[in-house]
Amino acid sequence: MSGLDPARVAVMVEAPVTGAGADAARLLRERGLSTLLLTHDPDGMPQYLRRQLAQQDVSVIQTSTLDVEAMRASVLQHLDGSPRAVLGMYEYYAAQAAELAREFGCPGPAPEAVAICRDKARQRDQLAGTELTVHYRRCHTADQAQSAAAELGTPVIVKPTNLTGSVLVRRCDTPHEAKEATEAILRQGEYLGIPVQNEVLVEEFIEGAEYSVELMHGRAVAVTSKTLAPGTVIEIAHTVPAGLATELQDYLSRVAEEACSVIGLRWGPAHVELRVQESGRAAVIEINARVAGDRIPELVRLATGVDLVDEHIGAALGEAARQGEPEAPVATIRFRQGPGGRLNRVSKLESARAIAGVREVHLRIAEGQEHRLNGSNQDRVAWAIATGDVEAAARTAATQALDTVELDWARMQGATP
The missing domain is CATH 3.30.470.20 (ATP-grasp fold, B domain)
Structure with missing residues (x-):
């Protein structure tokens, strides 16, 4: 990156695995900017994401993305001055990205607001007293969670305060289940390199x-x-x-x-x-x-x-938005959950992509990779996007695409069938 004009470089703090990061790199390139991606674990990125970023000539820099000063130092090792922009698109690092943008004098959201969004307990406290929120209790022990569930009335939702993607979020139909769910959260320690806060939320379950x-x-x-x-x-x-x-x-x-x-x-x-x-x-x-x-x-x-x-x-x-035109009245995405195991073989992927109305069929894992279930959105292994004149047509096309793709799995020890 040395020799590049910092005013033509955007810094991205981590890249989400469902496409927004790769899309951002492509769109930045279209605007004549280069992307400098800061990540704590380059080798841990999915193969498809590394390929997508490489296609956009993204420069990947390893650094501690939970440490704003470490990120700032890494950027200045590669650029002779502040970058044009700092983007935070990955939930776990949004607060650090907002702080880094402020450090460099770049436009961005208020770091204080982003920090509240990153802590579900602080969110609830901030919304308390309005008609927007639900009844909840902040708990630091399993016994507290059990008592909170009894007080609020079951069913309840028990969730960690700083994870995303439904990780360790459970509906609990008894106070004892709330206790067990809390014990699982409190013993987790860390997830994807993110320290799990020693606190849980117990919330009333909203049916609807x-x-x-x-x-x-x-x-x-x-x-x-x-x-x-x-x-x-x-x-x-x-x-x-x-x-x-x-x-x-x-x-x-x-x-x-x-x-x-x-x-x-x-x-x-x-x-x-x-x-x-x-x-x-x-x-x-x-x-x-x-x-x-x-x-x-x-x-x-x-x-x-x-x-x-x-x-x-x-x-x-600091540029004007570019307005496009709708391509279809309705767009939908459908996900396919996988069993626990090793993916041996993928077939009929191109046949699925050729179905009328289908815009995208994507596999999150590659042949030879292992897939372990944890009861969250991470259990999904594939998705299909389709469009149509009505929702039913788009849904049918996306479902047909997922049903067309054939995945051959081998059981792993300790995997869930």
């Missing part, structure tokens, strides 16, 4: 349909409908638009906008998850100070013409 609102600069851009695997918190499908009556869609947008305002998140992207009760009231599940994962930005682009990743880049560069 789940949605997310995708926002930019505190204003709603799209509403996404979500589908969960039965009896779990694992997301197996998303669709844009959500197919709601205008009144309900506008209401969810207002709730998400108010939640971001309360947190102080007014710059850049946000992803707000909500559940709508039978009464019609929407409760905020969580707020993320980043573009959504799970390829939701691609669904939004296909269905609305708004490229959330490009809007984020434009804001970070």
Whole structure:
């Protein structure tokens, strides 16, 4: 990177594994900028992500991405001056990216707001006293969680305060189950190199349909409908638009906008998850100070013409947003969960990609890799994106694509069938 003009370089703090990071590198390159990726574990990135980043000539620098000063020093070892922009697109490192942007004088979200978003307990405290939140208790021991579940009334949701992707999140139907779920969180120690906080949230369980609102600069851009695997918190499908009556869609947008305002998140992207009760009231599940994962930005682009990743880049560069055109009325993504095991062989992948309406079929693991289940979104091994004139047509195409791909698995010792 030496010899490059720092004003033509953007720094990305880690790259999410579901595509937004690779998309950002491509879009930056289109704007004439180079990408410097800071990561704590280059060899730990999935093979497909390393390939995608290499195709965009991304320079990968190993450093401690939980340490803002270490990142700053690493950047200045490779650039003679401050970069043009700093992007935080990966949930676990969003707060550090916001602080690094401030250090370099780059546009970005308020680090204080991002830090609140990164701590689900602080989020709940910030929203307390509004009609946006749910009843909850902060607990530091399993016994406290058991008592909290009894007090709130089961079922409850028990979750760690600083993880994402539904990792270690459990619905508990008895206080004893809440105790067991808390014990599992407190003994975890770390996850993907992230220290797990010694605290859990016990929340009332909200029965109802789940949605997310995708926002930019505190204003709603799209509403996404979500589908969960039965009896779990694992997301197996998303669709844009959500197919709601205008009144309900506008209401969810207002709730998400108010939640971001309360947190102080007014710059850049946000992803707000909500559940709508039978009464019609929407409760905020969580707020993320980043573009959504799970390829939701691609669904939004296909269905609305708004490229959330490009809007984020434009804001970070101080440039105007580039408005596109919708490519289809509806876009959906469907996920395929895998068994525990080693993936021996993949076949009919190109046949799946050739199905009418299918825009993308992707495998998260490669032949020869091992896959272990942990009861979270990490259990998913493949996805398919499809578009259509109506939701049913897009759903059928995406489902057919996933059903077409053949995966041959070998059992591993200790794997779940």
